[in-house]
Amino acid sequence: MPHRNRKTLGTILLLTTVLCIMAANTACRDRTPRLQPLPADALILAFGDSLTAGNGAPRQASYPSRLQELTGWRTVNAGVPGEISAEGAKRLPGLLRRHRPDLVVLCHGGNDLLRRIAKQTTSGHLAAMIDMIRRSGAQVVMLAVPQPGIRLRPPDFYRNIAERYRIPLEEEALPAILSDNTLKSDPIHPNAEGYRRLAEAVATLLATSGA
Template sequence: MQSIARFSISALVTGFLVLLLSACGGGGPDYEGPPLTRLTPDAVVLAFGDSLTYGTGAARSAAYPAQLAERIGRRVVNAGVPGETSSEGRQRLPEWLQRSQPDLVLLCLGGNDMLRRQSAEVMRDNLAAMIAMIREHGAEVVLIAVPKLQAWSITPHPAYGGLGASLKVPVLETSLAEILADGALKADAIHPNARGYARLAEALHQLLRDAGAL
């Protein structure tokens, strides 16, 4: 009888922990990044960035935020501004946090800093400041790494992975680099086409599932 009682208590505890993890998010079995809280059906996702968020290179309806919204069944607000640097985005972000009241922010900035050969340290500081703003507003954040475009290679800028590790932020690190390395998935040297944005939306969908947000 005592062994049966111990088994019952153990089963109850295990069941409670499973339910708790399910409610709070958790992460897929192969996911090694920080977990995200599960998004409610009425959650708002803010996609904040430059032309890569706006959808330059494709119809507005084919931008990654629109394609992601279809996949996750939540509202995804497109707050992309072509040509914006991380410094400009840092100034613009508070207004959008107040306006959209997001539960989750997808942050994709830095490409124009690189194109204009601006300081990588300043870019990193701006991204870190925006992550802090988002968290102070009560939202979570996913960082989308923008690649360095060089004549001989397209690789994720190391600042994004470094920020993800130091600030415990999920990072979509290689997807944009892989998309922009494939001529069939891009409209020009620095922008995906509709198929490329679809690939980006699918990669984000997978990350959100793995991190426990869906």
């Protein structure tokens, strides 16, 4: 094949690849439920268990602390290590009344999975928490936690809930982080670098969803 034809073909292939990536990114944005833009003085409530509290790293390296640095929005770390979803559902209303957040990042259910609590039970508690958050006037996004096993992947109920309530869901970050030993402090908790990457994933989710 002449050199000029090979160069032309290469250019066409490159442009085709770029257009495919752009189309894929647009499709992803179109599938992401939209949020109302947050004001500059917004308050985010990061609600969850030890993954939110930041076990395995200094408190200032937790993902809520990193998220505040990345976005400039005040972010309250409301993580309680060892908490199951039933306990979280009881604790959440008081925090909503106290802080009156503009948005809640919900990351819960990991301890339910470790204790082998029925998935239907966990799903019901997560749905109840989302209802509480919305009744308070706050917006909500959710982080999916992988279930223990050789292949780390979130249970289907996270996606089912997100689709039912039309809320943005981050379901890839934690499985990827907890599958990489260099990003973990122990088998179930990220280290400081892992939490930094989780914060970046949450910030990206907020950006792509319009917040």
